[in-house]
Amino acid sequence: MGFKSSLSYNYDLAVILNFNFSNSKGFIMARLVVLGGGVSGHTAATFAREWLGKEHDVIVITPNSQWNWIPSNIWVGVGDMRKEDVVFDLAPVYSKAEIVYEQARALSIHPDGDENNPNPFVTVEYTNEERNGEKAEIEYDYLINATGPKLNFNATEGLGPDEGYTVSVCTEDHAVHASKELEKIIKKLKNGEKQKILVGTGHGTCTCQGAAFEYILNIESVLRRRGVRENAQIKWISNERFLGDFGVAGAHIKSRGYIIPSKIMTESLFVERGVDWIVGAHVNKIEAGSVHYELLDGTTGEEEFDFSMLLPPFCGVGLKAYSRTGEDITSRLFAPNGFLKVDANYTQKPFEEWDADDWPKTYQSPEYGNIFAVGIAFAPPHAISKPALSPSKTPISPAPPRTGMPSGIIGKAVAHSICDMINGKSDKPTHEASMAHMGSACIASTGSGFFSGTAMALTVYPIVPDYKRYPGTGRDLEYSFGEIGLAAHWVKHILHHLFLYKAKLKFGWTKIPE
Amino acid sequence: MKKIEQTIKPYDDKTFNTMLAGSYVQYMRSCLIWQFVRLIVINIKMLKVVVKSH
Ligand SMILES: Cc1cc2nc3c(=O)[nH]c(=O)nc-3n(C[C@H](O)[C@H](O)[C@H](O)COP(=O)(O)OP(=O)(O)OC[C@H]3O[C@@H](n4cnc5c(N)ncnc54)[C@H](O)[C@@H]3O)c2cc1C
Numbered sequence: 001m002g003f004k005s006s007l008s009y010n011y012d013l014a015v016i017l018n019f020n021f022s023n024s025k026g027f028i029m030a031r032l033v034v035l036g037g038g039v040s041g042h043t044a045a046t047f048a049r050e051w052l053g054k055e056h057d058v059i060v061i062t063p064n065s066q067w068n069w070i071p072s073n074i075w076v077g078v079g080d081m082r083k084e085d086v087v088f089d090l091a092p093v094y095s096k097a098e099i100v101y102e103q104a105r106a107l108s109i110h111p112d113g114d115e116n117n118p119n120p121f122v123t124v125e126y127t128n129e130e131r132n133g134e135k136a137e138i139e140y141d142y143l144i145n146a147t148g149p150k151l152n153f154n155a156t157e158g159l160g161p162d163e164g165y166t167v168s169v170c171t172e173d174h175a176v177h178a179s180k181e182l183e184k185i186i187k188k189l190k191n192g193e194k195q196k197i198l199v200g201t202g203h204g205t206c207t208c209q210g211a212a213f214e215y216i217l218n219i220e221s222v223l224r225r226r227g228v229r230e231n232a233q234i235k236w237i238s239n240e241r242f243l244g245d246f247g248v249a250g251a252h253i254k255s256r257g258y259i260i261p262s263k264i265m266t267e268s269l270f271v272e273r274g275v276d277w278i279v280g281a282h283v284n285k286i287e288a289g290s291v292h293y294e295l296l297d298g299t300t301g302e303e304e305f306d307f308s309m310l311l312p313p314f315c316g317v318g319l320k321a322y323s324r325t326g327e328d329i330t331s332r333l334f335a336p337n338g339f340l341k342v343d344a345n346y347t348q349k350p351f352e353e354w355d356a357d358d359w360p361k362t363y364q365s366p367e368y369g370n371i372f373a374v375g376i377a378f379a380p381p382h383a384i385s386k387p388a389l390s391p392s393k394t395p396i397s398p399a400p401p402r403t404g405m406p407s408g409i410i411g412k413a414v415a416h417s418i419c420d421m422i423n424g425k426s427d428k429p430t431h432e433a434s435m436a437h438m439g440s441a442c443i444a445s446t447g448s449g450f451f452s453g454t455a456m457a458l459t460v461y462p463i464v465p466d467y468k469r470y471p472g473t474g475r476d477l478e479y480s481f482g483e484i485g486l487a488a489h490w491v492k493h494i495l496h497h498l499f500l501y502k503a504k505l506k507f508g509w510t511k512i513p514e
Numbered sequence: 515m516k517k518i519e520q521t522i523k524p525y526d527d528k529t530f531n532t533m534l535a536g537s538y539v540q541y542m543r544s545c546l547i548w549q550f551v552r553l554i555v556i557n558i559k560m561l562k563v564v565v566k567s568h
Contacts, residue, residue: 260533267532271521272540277528409567439563454543457556459563479566481559484535485543487552491560513564 030056030422033122033140035106035319037062037090039070039404040375041146042503043411043514049099050510051419058098059138063105063127065090067503068172071404072496074214076175077309078182078222080448083172086496088504097505102138103128106147109333110137111368112324120370142418145340145373146411149314152203158286159202159312165288166202166308169215178309182219185307189228195306198291200237202310204282207247207399209238212311213266214445220273221447221454229274236270236277237293237303237310239396241388243267243279247398248440249385251460252473253482259473265456265482269446278303280388282396283310298391314376314399316340332367340365340373344381351386356436356466358382362429363414372414372429375407384464404499405440406463408514409433436464439479443492446484453489458482 032052034045037060049058066087075081094101104124111120121139126132151170153160161167167178185195199216201209216236223229236243244250244266251262270277280296291303291310316338321330335341344360358381365371373379384400402410410433417429439461446454459481465474473480502512518536522529535543542548 264533267528268534271529271532272518272535274521405564405567438567440567441560441563451546452544457560459559461563461566479563483552483556485549485552486546487549487556490549490553491556513568 030141031059031139032056032142032144032418032422033059033061033138034144034146035061035122036146036148036375036377037064037067037101038146038148038375038407040148040377040407040411041144042067043408044144044146044374044415045099046097046505047412047510048415048419049097051415052422054098056422057100059100059102059140060090060094061102061104061106061122061124061138062090063103065103065128066172067093069496069500069503070170071211073169073172073175074211074218074445075448076172077167077169077178077215078218078448079179080218080222083176086175086500087172088500093504102126104131104136106319107135108320108322109143109145109371110322110324111333111371114322114324114326120368141370142422143371144411144414144418145319145371145377146375147317147319148376150317150338151312152315153312155203155205155313156283156286156310159283159310165286166310168312169211169309170311181307182222185232186223186226186228188306189223189231190226192231194231194233196233196235196304198235198237198303198305198308198310200278200281200283200310201239201313201398202283202286203313204239204284204294204394204396205399206239206311206313207401208311208314209240209246209398210401210403210442210444212236212238212309213246215309216275217269217273217444217446218448220275221449221452225447225449225452234273234275235303236275236279237281237283237291238277238279239281239398240279241296241385241397243270243277245385245398247383247385247401248460248463249465249474251458251480251482252475252477253458253480254477255482259477260482262458262482265484269456269484273446280396282390282394284394286310294390294392294394294396296388296390296396316377316379333365333371335379337379339379340371340377342366342373342378344379346379346381349382354382356434356462356464356469359434359436359464361432361434362417363410363433364417364429369428372418374411374414376402378402378410400464402435403440403442405442405514406433406435406438409438410435412514434464436462436466438463443488443495445489445492448489448493450490450493451486453493454484454486455488455492456482456484457488457491
């Protein structure tokens with residue numbers, strides 16, 4: 001394939017000389033390769049480095065030179081934070097931690113090696129200035145796929161900041177661009193022009209509605225702060241069956257003796273802030289200044305806009321897999337949406353038969369025991385929200401989100417299992433982190449400002465509703481909580497600093513929970 | 515400031531049919547002393563979920 005081997009570590013030497021190095025305890029040196037240095041991959045790599053002896057290699061392969069605290073991109077997208085506030089350089093952090101950092105994009109996995117190399121390896125293409133475009137093979141003993149989502153703007157004509165008419169806040173650079181575009185709108189509003197703002201999801205199968213929810217309310221807050229709210233019409237459009245579904249089938253909280261659904265909380269907030277909404281919508285085409293959509297009841301519509309942020313649907317980043325003989329085995333390792341298949345129950349079944357046990361626990365590939373997937377990169381068994389089709393059979397319902405907290409917890413659990421396997425404690429994964437047995441604490445910003453900010457704090461347990469264990473709501477109401485206020489904004493701000501501090505591996509970082 | 519009830523449009527599907535935060539709730543959402551108390555409560559509630567999830 002014309003790849004140049006790029007690495008010159010101890011392990012390469014061992015492979016070349018065809019013998020195994022052993023440490024003092026007699027264990028064989030191992031190499032853990034992590035694909036993707038985002039929320040879950042960074043967590044997995046840094047904990048693995050912490051728990052593994054220095055004789056083992058931990059390698060992170062990721063195309064970006066900087067780490068991004070993605071949740072704070074919302075504040076970049078409204079001009080309340082700068083890009084520099086939400087990113088930091090990865091190289092010095094990995095160098096200090098003695099993690100080998102390859103600034104490259106993984107292309108393919110060769111779990112049985114190939115005709116020239118009997119060892120499992122991945123092929124990569126470098127993205128840094130010095131080696132841009134250069135390809136290489138990197139061998140592994142254990143592999144974690146933490147490549148997150150591909151932002152699939154191509155799914156809808158006219159979607160996205162590059163080839164379309166809408167902005168995005170999914171990356172720090174997208175958010176910078178969104179903020180500049182929003183500033184133009186604010187100027188027009190100041191001049192007394194009426195402007196229409198449309199925020200939500202750009203396809204019937206999108207996930208991550210929480211991010212769009214935060215963005216629309218932050219825009220509303222900024223416009224009020226800047227004294228131009230009166231001239232702006234703000235509208236939400238999403239694929240959720242009801243407002244407040246958030247891709248997790250909504251949530252119920254206990255408050256002042258009532259059990260309140262997230263639908264009521266969200267609708268209440270939108271009405272309070274003068275935000276109109278369209279739900280159950282599949283956006284199928286975007287032109288300059290207008291969005292075309294189909295609704296769950298089969299009707300179609302068009303919505304005009306002057307500024308629009310619509311999320312793209314997510315899919316896998318397009319990794320391929322090859323057998324030793326070069327046969328394409330991608331469909332054995334990956335689901336059709338490009339996410340890696342793990343220990344989930346992928347049997348197709350109706351919503352009524354979904355079970356908490358369908359959800360993966362160890363995130364180990366059923367095909368190869370040394371391959372794992374964490375964060376958004378693992379293939380979920382099915383959605384969390386009840387699927388829905390329009391009369392013309394267009395799927396219009398959220399894909400399951402895998403937010404920061406579960407992504408981090410899963411990354412850490414998988415790192416733990418792999419370290420135990422490397423250290424000879426077990427030949428099977430030792431740690432589990434099922435989203436059906438894990439809660440989530442979310443803080444959704446609804447406007448920043450130390451004294452004027454607000455946010456919605458929401459906790460649910462478990463993330464995946466278990467209607468057998470918790471009949472009715474599917475969740476344990478003792479752990480479900482929700483509240484809107486300034487204090488939640490302070491928590492969101494504290495978390496911004498805390499998670500950046502943790503990701504930079506500063507003093508005591510291991511003590512900060514995911 | 516416009517009272518929250520003035521945002522309701524009679525028989526409008528959205529504004530007429532939801533629960534709204536009245537002026538007292540809105541005031542408490544930004545009342546510094548109360549919000550310091552809530553800061554502690556939110557942290558405890560979140561910690562409970564974090565501990566149960568790890
Ligand atoms: C705007 C926004 C706001 C959000 N807000 C919140 C929030 O408030 N709270 C919350 O819990 N969650 C939030 N989320 C979700 C959260 O960001 C994700 O859950 C989390 O980032 C998922 O982690 P991950 O590691 O799976 O993916 P990512 O963090 O996206 O990491 C994937 C990494 O893989 C790299 N990569 C891609 N392709 C390759 C390749 N071929 N080879 C190697 N590496 C590759 C990427 O460059 C990236 O570094 C938000 C998301 C968005 C978009």
